[in-house]
Amino acid sequence: MGTIVHAAYTDGRKSALSVKKPKVVFVLGGPGSGKGTQCANIVEHFGYTHLSAGDLLRAEISSGSENGTMIQNMISEGKIVPPEVTIKLLEKAIMESANDKFLIDGFPRNEENRATFEAVTGIVPEFVLFFDCSEEEMERRILNRNQGRVDDNINTIRKRFKVFVESSLAVINYYNSKGKVRKIDADKPVAEVFEAVKAVFTPVNGGKVNFCIDMVGCCVGAIQLS
Numbered sequence: 737m738g739t740i741v742h743a744a745y746t747d748g749r750k751s752a753l754s755v756k757k758p759k760v761v762f763v764l765g766g767p768g769s770g771k772g773t774q775c776a777n778i779v780e781h782f783g784y785t786h787l788s789a790g791d792l793l794r795a796e797i798s799s800g801s802e803n804g805t806m807i808q809n810m811i812s813e814g815k816i817v818p819p820e821v822t823i824k825l826l827e828k829a830i831m832e833s834a835n836d837k838f839l840i841d842g843f844p845r846n847e848e849n850r851a852t853f854e855a856v857t858g859i860v861p862e863f864v865l866f867f868d869c870s871e872e873e874m875e876r877r878i879l880n881r882n883q884g885r886v887d888d889n890i891n892t893i894r895k896r897f898k899v900f901v902e903s904s905l906a907v908i909n910y911y912n913s914k915g916k917v918r919k920i921d922a923d924k925p926v927a928e929v930f931e932a933v934k935a936v937f938t939p940v941n942g943g944k945v946n947f948c949i950d951m952v953g954c955c956v957g958a959i960q961l962s
């Protein structure tokens with residue numbers, strides 16, 4: 737079945753993001769894999785702005801907006817909110833920021849999220865940072881998180897795992913087919929995970945990135961990109 741792409745703007749208006757053209761890194765991984773924790777480290781060391789789609793949705797609930805109840809119900813069930821709701825929150829946050837590079841944490845969560853975001857904004861991620869973590873470890877972390885989240889209970893955790901496997905992994909596989917996934921073993925302590933994350937964000941050769949284009953088994957040249 738084809739993906740339904742929600743035009744967040746039915747009047748055909750272009751997203752303001754297609755004009756601002758921010759640099760975007762998607763940060764994906766199962767619930768409790770450490771996305772938020774590592775994003776905080778990346779912000780501190782590499783100057784990105786961290787936008788957690790989940791946090792934006794929770795703020796929308798707290799704001800008492802008309803979508804609040806619907807969002808609350810879906811989060812309580814570990815379900816994925818319609819893309820136009822989440823994309824508009826992301827767009828607002830990006831446009832209000834003076835920064836031009838963003839970590840978008842927990843988005844896209846499914847193919848509808850991904851396709852709609854690309855259709856509406858025209859933005860393709862620089863890469864996707866994927867935190868790969870076992871369900872046992874993720875469950876242990878979430879049950880010890882103590883942040884008072886309505887979805888941090890064993891029943892909803894299991895539903896979120898199911899959603900991740902059935903919907904979110906397909907997004908990671910899509911970007912993997914484009915060579916855009918940077919996979920991190922997230923089953924390790926925070927500091928060790930961040931060492932691996934740093935390597936992804938640290939350019940080689942003092943800021944220039946060398947690519948050797950290997951065609952037909954031979955290197956046809958090295959291109960230095962600043």
Ligand SMILES: Nc1ncnc2c1ncn2[C@@H]1O[C@H](COP(=O)(O)OP(=O)(O)OP(=O)(O)O)[C@@H](O)[C@H]1O
Nearest residue numbers: 766767768769770771772773877881924925926929
């Ligand atoms: N590498 C790690 N080792 C042990 N605990 C960790 C690690 N990374 C994060 N944690 C802890 O696990 C919990 C979940 O981490 P975090 O909130 O960053 O995950 P998340 O991927 O953002 O989860 P969610 O998708 O539910 O928001 C937090 O209490 C955090 O302190």
Ligand SMILES: Nc1ccn([C@@H]2O[C@H](COP(=O)(O)O)[C@@H](O)[C@H]2O)c(=O)n1
Nearest residue numbers: 789790810811814815816817842843845
């Ligand atoms: N793109 C998204 C992201 C999140 N949600 C909903 O929020 C819940 C919490 O997300 P976290 O990343 O903070 O764990 C998630 O389980 C979804 O219910 C969403 O709908 N779409």
Ligand SMILES: [Mg+2]
Nearest residue numbers: 771772788790
């Ligand atoms: Mg998080």
